[in-house]
Amino acid sequence: MNGAQDLGGAMGFGPVRPEKEEPVFHAPWEERTLALTLAAGALGEWSIDEGRYARESLHPALYLNASYYEIWLRALERLLREKALLDEKELESGRALSPATKTRRTKLSADDARRLMANGTPYRREPSAPARFAVGSRVRAKVINPQGHTRLPRYARGKEGTVERVHGAHVFPDASARGKNEPVWLYTVAFPARELWGEGADPTLTVSIEAFEPYLEPAAPKS
Amino acid sequence: MPSCACPSEHGRVATDGYDPAARVKALEQLLVEKGYVDPAALDVIVETYAHEVGPMNGAKVVARAWTDPDFRARLLADGTAAAAELGFGGRGGEHIVVVENTSRLHNLIVCTLCSCYPWPLLGLPPVWYKSPPYRSRAVIEPRAVLRDFGVVLPETTAIRVWDSTAETRYLVLPLRPEGTGGLSEDRLAALVTREAMIGTGLALAPARADA
Numbered sequence: 393m394n395g396a397q398d399l400g401g402a403m404g405f406g407p408v409r410p411e412k413e414e415p416v417f418h419a420p421w422e423e424r425t426l427a428l429t430l431a432a433g434a435l436g437e438w439s440i441d442e443g444r445y446a447r448e449s450l451h452p453a454l455y456l457n458a459s460y461y462e463i464w465l466r467a468l469e470r471l472l473r474e475k476a477l478l479d480e481k482e483l484e485s486g487r488a489l490s491p492a493t494k495t496r497r498t499k500l501s502a503d504d505a506r507r508l509m510a511n512g513t514p515y516r517r518e519p520s521a522p523a524r525f526a527v528g529s530r531v532r533a534k535v536i537n538p539q540g541h542t543r544l545p546r547y548a549r550g551k552e553g554t555v556e557r558v559h560g561a562h563v564f565p566d567a568s569a570r571g572k573n574e575p576v577w578l579y580t581v582a583f584p585a586r587e588l589w590g591e592g593a594d595p596t597l598t599v600s601i602e603a604f605e606p607y608l609e610p611a612a613p614k615s
Numbered sequence: 616m617p618s619c620a621c622p623s624e625h626g627r628v629a630t631d632g633y634d635p636a637a638r639v640k641a642l643e644q645l646l647v648e649k650g651y652v653d654p655a656a657l658d659v660i661v662e663t664y665a666h667e668v669g670p671m672n673g674a675k676v677v678a679r680a681w682t683d684p685d686f687r688a689r690l691l692a693d694g695t696a697a698a699a700e701l702g703f704g705g706r707g708g709e710h711i712v713v714v715e716n717t718s719r720l721h722n723l724i725v726c727t728l729c730s731c732y733p734w735p736l737l738g739l740p741p742v743w744y745k746s747p748p749y750r751s752r753a754v755i756e757p758r759a760v761l762r763d764f765g766v767v768l769p770e771t772t773a774i775r776v777w778d779s780t781a782e783t784r785y786l787v788l789p790l791r792p793e794g795t796g797g798l799s800e801d802r803l804a805a806l807v808t809r810e811a812m813i814g815t816g817l818a819l820a821p822a823r824a825d826a
Contacts, residue, residue, distance in 0.1 A: 400727035400778065402751035408763040410743045410810070416665050418742075421636040424643055426664065426739070427657035430706075435651060440782075444729055454631075460730065460745040462635045469642065478645060486641030492649040505656040509663045512709040512735075515782040543780045545727050547754065559710065559783055578781055589755055596773045599754050602781035 393445075393539055396452035400547040401589070422461040429468050434508060436496030437475045441569035445541035446470050517575035519561035524577065524605055529555040531581055532611040533603060541569030544607045552611045553583035556600060564604055577605040669738035672703045673786055674807035676713075676736060677818075678800045681791045691715055694786065698736060707734025708784050714777065715788040716814075721768055723761075723776045723814035724785040725753035731779035733786050737809055744813065754778055764815045787811065789818040 417423045433443060446467035448455070455463060472478050475493075482489050500508065525531055535550045536542065543565045557580035567574040585597035646652040676698055680687040690697035694711035698704055704711075711733055714722045726732065727750045732740040743749050752760050757774050761767070768774070777785045789811040795803060798821065810816025 397728055399747055399750040400754045402747070405746075405748040405751050408743050408746070408748045408752070408760055408815075410764060410815075411741065414741050416669070416739055417661075419636065421639045423661040423665070424639045424657065425635070427660040428639065428643060428646065428652065430660050431652045431656050432646065447729070456747060459635075460742070462633070465635050465639055465642075466633070469638070472646075477651060478649065482645055483638075483642065486644050488645060488648045492651065495651070499651055499653050500656040501653055502655040502659045505659040506663075508706060509660065509668075510705045512705040512707065514709040516710065543728060545778065545780060547727075557712075559781070562710075562781060565781075578783070580777075580783075582775075585755075594756070594758060594774065596770070597757060597776065598773070599776045599778060601778045602783050604781070 393448060393541065394537060394546060395448040396450075396455040397444075397448035398546050400545045421465075425461045425465045425468070429464050430508070431500045431505065432468060432472065432477075434497060434500045434504070435477075437477065438471050439563075439568045439571070441541055441563075441565040442571070443467065443471065444565070445569045446474075448541070515563045516559075517561050517563060519577060520575065523558060525555045525558070525579060525608065525610075527555055527558060530611040530613050531555055531579075531603075531608040533581070533601075533607055534609055536607070538566065540566060542566050542607075543602070543604065545601060547588055548581075548583065548601050548603075551583050551587050553581040553587065553600075554614075556580045556582045559602070562604070564606065566604070566606070579603050579605070579608070581608070664734075664739050668735060670736075670807075670809035670812065671804070672701075672738075673733070673736035673809070673812045674804040675701055675800075676703065676786070677788055677807045677812065678803035680713075680788055681795075681803055682800055687788070690788070703735045705735050707732065708736060710781075710783045711736065711786060712777075712783050713786045713788050714775070716790045718790070719771070720773045720775060721814065722785075722787045723753060723757050723774065724779060724787060725750060725776060726779040727751070727754055728778075728780055731782075731784060733784035736786050737812060741809070761815065764810060766816060787814040789816075792818050792820050795821055 447463050477493050532552045533548045559578040561575040562578040564574045564576040580600050581603045582598050582600040585593035680690050690713050694713040698711050730740050730745040754776050757776055806819040808816050811818045
């Protein structure tokens with residue numbers, strides 16, 4: 393979706409302000425927000441892509457004004473409500489008012505959590521079709537404006553680039569955010585800055601995105 | 616609470632009255648009561664990222680690559696497998712790609728759409744990495760962003776920005792500083808900052824690391 397999360401090339405946000413000796417967390421509620429997000433996600437009721445979609449679906453003014461952990465927390469509450477694991481009355485009171493819903497996976501134990509952090513959840517899958525493109529292929533990112541989740545940033549849409557890496561077939565986020573499992577080929581596609589930003593772009597700059605095959609169509613070879 | 620220049624980050628109550636500290640406390644209590652989460656698992660997750668996983672992991676990988684050409688080749692060919700040789704991998708780093716700086720090419724990592732970052736090697740991302748100024752500007756004016764970090768590259772150095780729009784997670788292998796020929800891997804790792812592995816910084820010169 394064309395939400396506030398799609399920030400590449402936006403202007404007016406001012407300088408980057410790195411913090412000296414930045415702590416990992418700035419407050420205990422940030423620690424709990426991270427941990428609850430990962431532990432609740434492990435119940436298997438939503439994918440990482442549904443989680444991202446919940447965050448980018450926040451109102452743009454809110455998204456841009458909130459801290460990152462606040463975005464996570466608001467999205468977590470929304471997912472828990474949408475999946476009927478709890479309701480707004482319970483969220484406001486902090487007390488259970490109805491029995492728990494059966495979830496796909498049972499709650500994470502401390503040992504499960506250690507395993508989850510150590511092993512992760514790989515996103516590579518068996519391909520269901522041969523790759524359409526190869527290293528060196530000229531491609532154009534499609535012009536799409538889906539209402540749902542996508543990982544094709546606006547700044548690359550309609551732009552021509554070159555396939556630089558082929559990463560195998562991966563979970564397709566646009567489908568995964570709708571609860572569908574449709575692995576597709578994943579590529580690194582590089583664009584000269586001038587193609588993305590026009591005249592005046594840094595001539596020494598190349599920008600790449602990770603592009604899923606449905607985002608791409610063939611382009612004419614470079615003349 | 617540490618003082619910080621981040622404009623909207625800490626201890627703030629939103630304009631709609633949303634108080635994240637109070638909300639998350641109530642939420643945890645509720646999720647535990649309903650049997651969805653175990654507080655012991657939450658503690659393990661916090662402990663992992665507060666203490667066990669962080670940029671010191673990535674620094675070890677870089678120092679090894681600087682001293683062992685075979686490892687460096689394996690790292691650039693398959694970052695996930697090479698990092699696993701040193702025991703690093705897992706959540707947020709299932710598919711690691713390492714890109715190498717040279718005297719003619721400087722790499723910079725960003726996630727314009729959210730906050731994708733190689734967790735097993737760098738830990739959780741800093742606030743600036745997740746913030747609109749970095750995410751908006753890194754892909755259109757990276758040299759200006761680098762100046763915010765005090766880094767000025769020669770105009771002849773090409774810049775490559777990697778927008779992490781998938782689960783492939785990128786790490787920069789920085790240039791090894793001059794005058795570090797005799798240093799041990801541990802001493803070399805101390806020169807490798809988090810920023811150097813994102814591309815917003817360079818590895819430290821040995822004198823600066825000792826200062």
